[in-house]
Amino acid sequence: MVTMGDVARLAGVSKMTVSNVVNNRDGVSDLVRQRVLDAIERSGYRVNLSARTLRSGRTGVIGLAVPEIDLPYFSHLAELVIGAARRRGYHVTLERTGAVAAGEAGALAHSRLLQFDGLILSAVALDGLDERLTDAGHPIVMLGEQDFGGRFDHVAMPNEDGVRAATLHLADQGCRRIGIVTGAPRDGVNVITRRYHGYLAALAERGLAADPPLLLPLNDMTMEAGRAAAHRLADAGHEVDGLVAVTDTVATGVLRGLADRGLRVPGDVRLVGFDDVPQSRFLVPSLSSVAPDHRWMAEKAVELLVERIRAPHRPTGAYVAPFELVVRESTR
């Protein structure tokens, strides 16, 4: 391995001068700088990041932990976070938590172990009371889901308002029997309860009833689960003319499940999703969806993390992403 020492000898200067050139510091004459650059070129020298990290205490890497990488919503978000981080001089390591508390706690431990400068955690299982989060001092930004009671910087989805807007939209399109396909209710303030509350709020506003059979809980938020829920709904024969799906992924499954049972969208049932993932506009019928500003979220999360890395003791902030309701064929 070529070291700074080798380059220094080759250029006839000290290691320190090489270091100064490599790090683009000034205080090096143009002549010497050029000699050093030549020596680097000739020798094929590369800085050793481990040594630099050992010395400087920072790695320039931030972690991004998401439940699943192959859910379109998260891969899309990851793409945006990577871009935002890169613009600020950071590299991003993606980690998968599997949407379980152990995985999320593990991502945090791992982030510290590998000495990432900070972690953006898209937590869906841990909540603000979890003791595994007590281990402070590591810069963390929470992204998107749970409520953490102000313990962390937090960029949230417009869960309640988004679903409320979606439900109101269905009502305004004439739907009177509106169901919701969402996760199994859990205690605490989380994405499921928030979205459910948004649904209830909208129904109340329009004077519609929340009929229990129209609440379709899922064990996991997959296309398969959405499809199965649509089958259950159709087979039970309940009257329904509008459906809110908790995510576009679930909505994709619901769309398929309704087609399996010969129900037409939007003819028989209108359907609206949440996330506005890229493929939603290409589905047949194209899917109406609550579209949080993902780019804004990614930028905000990275910005918050970078600030916290710089100033670990700033007070935390909580932000909710703006959104718009994108109306497409599935509700027209």
Added chain:
Amino acid sequence: MVTMGDVARLAGVSKMTVSNVVNNRDGVSDLVRQRVLDAIERSGYRVNLSARTLRSGRTGVIGLAVPEIDLPYFSHLAELVIGAARRRGYHVTLERTGAVAAGEAGALAHSRLLQFDGLILSAVALDGLDERLTDAGHPIVMLGEQDFGGRFDHVAMPNEDGVRAATLHLADQGCRRIGIVTGAPRDGVNVITRRYHGYLAALAERGLAADPPLLLPLNDMTMEAGRAAAHRLADAGHEVDGLVAVTDTVATGVLRGLADRGLRVPGDVRLVGFDDVPQSRFLVPSLSSVAPDHRWMAEKAVELLVERIRAPHRPTGAYVAPFELVVRESTR
């Protein structure tokens, strides 16, 4: 930061003994070991990976560079690679190349810079002749696309055979005017030319003509591009009863584009994709697709990389993934 020295002082032993305990080496009495473990517990000590890396020369991290993270095919593959690597004790860092040669070369440089133990590169732009790949010595496995003339370990997609099977299937379903929606032809042996050859081979086998208007080249492999191609095809009024799309992502767009023009799948046109991404079975109509064994590919790539890390001078190997043709509604 708590260091080994701190733990040693707390436990009343030397740093070396702490190191031995941390690395599970024997030669430490149970009594002392327990005292050290207690001290670690109390102090909240964590090993410093950078320091360890500096000494040992390995990071335990491998890079995975893919064109885009938010294309379902790649996110799905990434998920599988992460799992395969984890089972072998490696962590995976995802990198995005943007499907351009500079990005792919950059990923390689970056992998060396950050001292990943190795890199799995899903290259679509670089080819075996590119000088930026001359920089040897870093363990690399090429995944999925280009031809590298035996310079690297290589796990390839069944490009030619897969498209051939898809095209034969269309012919066997009675299609006589079969088109292909694929990338713009480029020189050299690459995924585009290979898949195109598979298409031509199948047509020849069935005695069908390759009609130039039925070759629909795309500038990029997106849903949007697929949709636009379908529009072009429909608007030109060429007779067509079967279409091979170069990826499921493109096929999703084609499906949508045909729907825009009132063409029914499979009634008017049968359509088959390539990759069998998770959402393909949920589309309406569900999409027939060439399904390479992605899990096999991920396992093979990681296995090859780990072997190369261990034995840098082994001869390289090239493997082609097995596949099956999954027949769904779009061709029935």
Added chain:
DNA sequence: TTGTATGCGTTATCAG
């Protein structure tokens, strides 16, 4: 079974 000395490649400090 445990401790001491040394060095990995880099950067901070301070002297020249």
Added chain:
DNA sequence: CTGATAACGCATACAA
């Protein structure tokens, strides 16, 4: 403007 020296935290070799 440039260089000498001393760390950073850990692990290897060897001594006790």
